[in-house]
Amino acid sequence: xxxxxLKKELDGTRTEDNPAIVQQKSRDFxxxxxxxxxxxxxxTGDIIVSPKDEAEVIRVLSACYAQGVPVTPRGAGTGxxxxxxxxxxxxxxxxxxxxxxxxxxxxxxxxxxxxxxxxIDRATRAHSGQELRLHPSTYATASIGGFIAGGSGGVxxxxxxxxxxxxxxxxxxxxxxxxEPKVLDLTGEELHKVTHAYGTxxxxxxxxxxxxxxxxxxxxxxxxxxxxxxxxxxxxxxCQDGIxxxxxxxVAAPAxxxxxxxxxxxxxxxxxVVIVMVAPHAxxxxxxxxxxxxxxxxxDASRVEDKKGLPPAYELAWNHTTLRALRVDPSITYLQSLYxxxxxxxxxxxxxxxxxxxxxHLEFVRFDGNITCFGLPLVxxxxxxxxxxxxxxxxDNGCPIFNPHRYTLEEGGMKQxxxxxxAFKRQADPRGLLNPGKMIAWENPEYxxxxxxxxxxxxxxx
Amino acid sequence: xxxxxLKKELDGTRTEDNPAIVQQKSRDFxxxxxxxxxxxxxxTGDIIVSPKDEAEVIRVLSACYAQGVPVTPRGAGTGxxxxxxxxxxxxxxxxxxxxxxxxxxxxxxxxxxxxxxxxIDRATRAHSGQELRLHPSTYATASIGGFIAGGSGGVxxxxxxxxxxxxxxxxxxxxxxxxEPKVLDLTGEELHKVTHAYGTxxxxxxxxxxxxxxxxxxxxxxxxxxxxxxxxxxxxxxCQDGIxxxxxxxVAAPAxxxxxxxxxxxxxxxxxVVIVMVAPHAxxxxxxxxxxxxxxxxxDASRVEDKKGLPPAYELAWNHTTLRALRVDPSITYLQSLYxxxxxxxxxxxxxxxxxxxxxHLEFVRFDGNITCFGLPLVxxxxxxxxxxxxxxxxDNGCPIFNPHRYTLEEGGMKQxxxxxxAFKRQADPRGLLNPGKMIAWENPEYxxxxxxxxxxxxxxx
Numbered sequence: 001x002x003x004x005x006l007k008k009e010l011d012g013t014r015t016e017d018n019p020a021i022v023q024q025k026s027r028d029f030x031x032x033x034x035x036x037x038x039x040x041x042x043x044t045g046d047i048i049v050s051p052k053d054e055a056e057v058i059r060v061l062s063a064c065y066a067q068g069v070p071v072t073p074r075g076a077g078t079g080x081x082x083x084x085x086x087x088x089x090x091x092x093x094x095x096x097x098x099x100x101x102x103x104x105x106x107x108x109x110x111x112x113x114x115x116x117x118x119x120i121d122r123a124t125r126a127h128s129g130q131e132l133r134l135h136p137s138t139y140a141t142a143s144i145g146g147f148i149a150g151g152s153g154g155v156x157x158x159x160x161x162x163x164x165x166x167x168x169x170x171x172x173x174x175x176x177x178x179x180e181p182k183v184l185d186l187t188g189e190e191l192h193k194v195t196h197a198y199g200t201x202x203x204x205x206x207x208x209x210x211x212x213x214x215x216x217x218x219x220x221x222x223x224x225x226x227x228x229x230x231x232x233x234x235x236x237x238x239c240q241d242g243i244x245x246x247x248x249x250x251v252a253a254p255a256x257x258x259x260x261x262x263x264x265x266x267x268x269x270x271x272x273v274v275i276v277m278v279a280p281h282a283x284x285x286x287x288x289x290x291x292x293x294x295x296x297x298x299x300d301a302s303r304v305e306d307k308k309g310l311p312p313a314y315e316l317a318w319n320h321t322t323l324r325a326l327r328v329d330p331s332i333t334y335l336q337s338l339y340x341x342x343x344x345x346x347x348x349x350x351x352x353x354x355x356x357x358x359x360x361h362l363e364f365v366r367f368d369g370n371i372t373c374f375g376l377p378l379v380x381x382x383x384x385x386x387x388x389x390x391x392x393x394x395x396d397n398g399c400p401i402f403n404p405h406r407y408t409l410e411e412g413g414m415k416q417x418x419x420x421x422x423a424f425k426r427q428a429d430p431r432g433l434l435n436p437g438k439m440i441a442w443e444n445p446e447y448x449x450x451x452x453x454x455x456x457x458x459x460x461x462x
Numbered sequence: 463x464x465x466x467x468l469k470k471e472l473d474g475t476r477t478e479d480n481p482a483i484v485q486q487k488s489r490d491f492x493x494x495x496x497x498x499x500x501x502x503x504x505x506t507g508d509i510i511v512s513p514k515d516e517a518e519v520i521r522v523l524s525a526c527y528a529q530g531v532p533v534t535p536r537g538a539g540t541g542x543x544x545x546x547x548x549x550x551x552x553x554x555x556x557x558x559x560x561x562x563x564x565x566x567x568x569x570x571x572x573x574x575x576x577x578x579x580x581x582i583d584r585a586t587r588a589h590s591g592q593e594l595r596l597h598p599s600t601y602a603t604a605s606i607g608g609f610i611a612g613g614s615g616g617v618x619x620x621x622x623x624x625x626x627x628x629x630x631x632x633x634x635x636x637x638x639x640x641x642e643p644k645v646l647d648l649t650g651e652e653l654h655k656v657t658h659a660y661g662t663x664x665x666x667x668x669x670x671x672x673x674x675x676x677x678x679x680x681x682x683x684x685x686x687x688x689x690x691x692x693x694x695x696x697x698x699x700x701c702q703d704g705i706x707x708x709x710x711x712x713v714a715a716p717a718x719x720x721x722x723x724x725x726x727x728x729x730x731x732x733x734x735v736v737i738v739m740v741a742p743h744a745x746x747x748x749x750x751x752x753x754x755x756x757x758x759x760x761x762d763a764s765r766v767e768d769k770k771g772l773p774p775a776y777e778l779a780w781n782h783t784t785l786r787a788l789r790v791d792p793s794i795t796y797l798q799s800l801y802x803x804x805x806x807x808x809x810x811x812x813x814x815x816x817x818x819x820x821x822x823h824l825e826f827v828r829f830d831g832n833i834t835c836f837g838l839p840l841v842x843x844x845x846x847x848x849x850x851x852x853x854x855x856x857x858d859n860g861c862p863i864f865n866p867h868r869y870t871l872e873e874g875g876m877k878q879x880x881x882x883x884x885a886f887k888r889q890a891d892p893r894g895l896l897n898p899g900k901m902i903a904w905e906n907p908e909y910x911x912x913x914x915x916x917x918x919x920x921x922x923x924x
Contacts, residue, residue, distance in 0.1 A: 106591065107677060107706075107743035129568065129590060130675070133704075161703030167747035168704035188750030210706075210743050213592070213675035215569060239831025241623030242595075242630035244569075244672075281569035281672050285629035288650030342804075369701025371831045 001069050001090060003046055009063040014050040014097070022048055025074065026092055030082040032322055034333055034381050035405035039460060043085045045072065045092035052097045054175065054183065054205040061181045061203065064091055064433060071177065072435045073199035075114060075146025078138040080319055082407040083150035083198045087437035088459040093203065095145050104128060107211050108170060113145025113204045120144060124211055131214035133160040133168060137320035139312075145204045148172065148195055152402075153374075155247050155277070155314045157365040158238060159212075164195050173206035176428035184428075193424035198409055200435045200442070201425035217246055217277040219313035221263065221299035222290055227252040227272040227360055231348055231373075233293050234274045238364040238371045243285050247277040249317040252352075252360040255378060259324040262310050266299040273298070275313050318376065321361050325378050333381045334361075336402040337394050341372035351397045352377055355390055375399075388452075408455050410440045415449040417441040463531045463552060465508055471525040475518045476559070478510040488554055490541040494784055496795055496843050497867035498544055501922060505547045507534065507554035514559045516637065516645065516667040523643045523665065526553055526895060533639065534897045535661035537576060537608020540600040542781055544869040545612035545660045549899035550921040555665065557607055566590060569673050570632060575607025575666045582606060586673055593676035595622040595630060599782035607666045610634065610657055614864075615836075617709050617739070617776045619827040620700055622674075626657050635668035638890035646890075655886040660871055662897045662904070663887035679708055679739040681775035683725065683761035684752055689714040689734040689822055693810055693835075695755050696736045700826040700833045705747050709739040711779040714814075714822035717840060721786040724772050728761040735760070739775050780838065783823050787840050795843045796823075798864040799856050803834035813859045814839055817852055837861075850914075870917050872902045877911040879903040 007015055016022065023044040030036040051057045064071050070090030077084055086092050098112035101120060104127045111120055117135045124130040134156040136142050142151075148169055153162035160168055169191050176182045183205070186193060194202050224230040230250045238248050256273045257264060267273065274295070278286045283302060290297060301307060316324065322334040339347040339362075352360040357380035362373040379390065384405075391401045406412045409421070422441045425434075432442060437457030440447045447455060469477055478484065485506040492498040513519045526533050532552030539546055548554050560574035563582060566589045573582055579594060580602045586592040596618040598604050604613075610631055615624035622630055631653050638644045646664070648655060656664050686692040692712045700710050718735045719726060729735065736757070740748045745764060752759060763769060778786065784796040801809040801824075814822040819842035824835040841852065846867075853863045868874045871883070884903045887896075894904060899919030902909045909917060 105743075107675070107741055159703075165704035166702050166751050167706065167744050170743060170746065187746050189754065210704075213569070240628050241621075241828040241831060242627035242672075244629065279569055281567075281632060282629050284632065284649050289628050292651065366703040369703060369833045 001046060001067065006047070006063060006067060006069060006091075010049060010060060013056045013060060014052070016048040016050070017046065019044070022046065022092070025077065025094065026086055028077045028079040028082060028084055030080065030085060030407070032080050032319070032326065032333060033405040035384055035387070036082055036407060040082045040085055040407065043082070043087055043460070044089065045086040046089050048092045048094055050094045050097050054173070057093070057175050057203055057205055058181045058183070060091065060093060061175060061177050062179065065177055065179055065431065068431065068433065070433050070436050073149070073203050075143030075149070076116065076141050078136070078142040078146065079150045080404055081150070081412050083438070084146065085407070086435075087407075087457050095204070096143065098205065099143070104130070108208060109211055110206065110208045111144060113207055114143050116140070117142050117144055117147060121214065125214045129214050130211035132156070133210055133212050134163060135314075137314050137318040139314060144207055144209065148207060149197060149199050149204060152196055153365060154318050157363070158245055158248050159366065161366045161368075164192065167210060169195055169207070170210055171208035172204050174202035174428070175205055176202055177434050178428075178430065192420055194421075196409070197421045198435055198438045200409070200429070200439045201421060202428045202434070215279040215281075218280055218283055219299070219301040220276045220278055220286070220297060221266065222274045222276065222295040223268065223271045223298040224273070224295065225271070228349055230272040230274050231345055231360070231362060233295050234362065234364050235345055235371065235373070236293060237274070237276070237289065240289060243289060244279040244282040245276055245286070246279075247275065247314055247317055248364040249275040249321070250360070250362045251275065251321060255321070255325060255359050255361065259321070259328050260316055261324070261328070263299060263316070271298070275316050277313050318363060321376060322378065331381055333379050333387070334376050334404065335379055335391065335394070336404050337375040337377065337399045338402070339373050339375060339399055341367065341370040344372045347397065347399055348373070348375065351394055351399050354393060355379075357382070358390070406454065408438055408440050410449065411455060463508060463529065468509070468525060468529060468531060468553075472511060472522060475522060476512040476514070478512070479508065481506070484508065484510055484554070487536065487539065487556065488548055490539045490544060490546055492542065492544040492547060492869070494542050494781070494788065494795060495867040497846055497849070498869060502544045502547055502869065505544070505549060505922070506551065507548040508551050510554045510556055512556040512559050516635070519555070519637050519665055519667055520643045520645070522553065522555060523637060523639050524641065527639055527641055527893060530893065530895065532895050532898050535611070535665050537605030537611070538578065538603050540598070540604040540608065541612045542866055543612070543874050545900070546608070547869070548897070549869070549919050557666070558605065560667065561605070566592070570670060571673055572668065572670045573606060575669055576605050578602070579604050579606055579609060583676065587676045591676050592673035594618070595672055595674050596625060597776075599776050599780040601776060606669055606671065610669060611659060611661050611666060614658055615827060616780050619825070620707055620710050621828065623828045623830075626654065629672060631657055631669070632672055633670035634666050636664035636890070637667055638664055639896050640890075640892065654882050658871070659883045660897050660900045662871070662891070662901045663883060664890045664896070677741040677743075680742055680745055681761070681763040682738045682740055682748070682759060683728065684736045684738065684757040685730065685733045685760040686735070686757065687733065690811055692734040692736050693807055693822070693824060695757050696824065696826050697807055697833065697835070698755060699736070699738070699751065702751060705751060706741040706744040707738055707748070708741075709737065709776055709779055710826040711737040711783070712822070712824045713737065713783060717783070717787060717821050717823065721783070721790050722778055723786070723790070725761060725778070733760070737775050737778050780825060783838060784840065793843055795841050795849070796838050796866065797841055797853065797856070798866050799837040799839065799861045800864070801835050801837060801861055803829065803832040806834045809859065809861055810835070810837065813856055813861050816855060817841075819844070820852070868916065870900055870902050872911065873917060
């Protein structure tokens, strides 16, 4: 690619081509995975381009289309699967500057894709006591556009399910990668085209998200001697329709005491826990229920005087559990599993226990109207072969794995072609310049997901 | 009882002993049931006493205790089972004047038991965009205290379950019936003592209820040629975790066209419907989902210009469905059934179809964390024996009936003694003067629920 020509073409738009900065801005938290760490370590873009509005996005895409330059969109770079890493180099399109919040109404917020999730909540809370339904554990740093394009659910999924459920994204404005880029407003069923597509088939320039009532959520940790009891309690709590929570996270011993360093003074060694965010007005009912279920409340933020230095509960949960473990023990990695309803508790007990190097970590959610749990089990990493063996065993036992050691949409997802996303890519990115290498269905339509082999994008071979 | 002495004792508190007015205020909507109509038609109190505050309640209870006068508390009299009908005469204690709203905070409202539910919502909406989680179809006229003491759930139960679930009532202040009445603030597990106890073991003088975000709910009616399709669609909609609804009510043909007179112009004869209240910001996703499920939107309040004279959707649902049918065909009555998860659709199809005089009417709810449905099937009444036969057949097929043709707590509920309520009655109403005849466990501890016989309170034999 002719960087000089491209820069000239983009005059007026902020760019950055200092290699150290470009490399930094070409990365995400891919290093949670030793596999991705090995595969993606050398990946870098050629230039960071930071449009300030949709008109600039259109100009960038048009110029890159003309010159055949790959474009990989990026929010805040808080993903874990190399979602926003430019496998073929080229332009890293940072949407971080497009972060304005333009409308807040009952149940709705409209903003730029680069708006930080915590900033959105700050604005909507101040405006009308509202907050987003869902957020990742990287609440404080993640962008809303990155969450939609690269995430699937998180804190709040216990009430609302996942991002791809009808109603959890209201509207996405998307620019296509063509000679003359089109601007499309997608709603309803059409949203599926671009949610969780890693920016492979359009650039999100505006989002409209549903809001719900905001509360000063109370962080609570409930301790159990036995993890099976913790999981059972968490499941029962999740089934309490009248107790409003936002997070229900069982973590098995020895992880809590070992890895939740700042909360260690509240924990006992060898204790399993359930981390909960509960609405203040539900706290009384929550405590009554917890007493009845013989849970021991070891931490209740509403009663702890000195909370200095304590991270919020959601920064002990979802992928922050992994992060805290990794900080203490760099040999730890993780998986992402689903324990399908109605056998979730039995599956957790049976499958997690098959591997001595696995420590259970569950996230309770609503899933198709039922209460069940995802897992983000911690795994003491030895070899990639062993990791693959664990994945296969989970799947053979009926627990789908959303493999966080793969950078493609399909391998990290349902191991099948998403025909809707593929069809939209044909239309919105005919030259295949958006985030190359992430959609197997586009790169290699003949690829056999049952081969057991990892898809290796040619861009990584350069 | 010595009415003159009692009136003198209560000097300063509002009373009414005009027999016509007393009779009117001694009744509820018991006449929905031809059985209760026959049994309770003669029931009347001796005097209506309307305290304006808790101090007056205490004075009334103390005086009645001393004189051995029965006291039956009453909200707005919108119950259907004679809950507030004074089987032994005496004082009808109207809490209607204790209707002030004293505190509104995030997630909470504190008010008197006599506050009308719609008035509470009006105040909390204006204050901070909040509303109650649950309300009966008698929203516009029912009191919150009556709903708690005599109801179980309703509009909103699709999100929050029922009133007796942890968290759906926050606090109840209760006065006991003793020489020196005690005032108790009940929270957590203790709430169970008096919720849905028909006022048999304490007088509620203040309630604290949870609030949720309020929206300008959009009423929608979706039409189907076949009721099984309507029920299937309603179940699938209820399982959409991201589509915020407040009511999902399938009603089988021929009821909608025959009985929803004011909506008749939108319906076809022979059409089954699903009545939905959907949040405005969820409407787009709802319509996309409904299209995918091949539902025909026959009424969408957001697109109908002339809504004059149309009742709100919730006044087509829950017990208002029965009311509308009764107005057209006075021979109609109803039952209340539960179709337990996970076989709800199969049970509806099989059991409702056993009786030619039954027309299906379902209400989808969250129940112990699962989506399932209650039924309020319309029944063309012939004889009490036939009605009992229908009840027995439902129960024999695994569908519990909460019999609305019985005035006792147990027969209208789970046909067993509620030990917690009974124990609290022993403590709070030692002379058995509160709402006599409604708790079988108190009146006749030896009563055999399996006898198949209706419990007949001696007070009704006078």
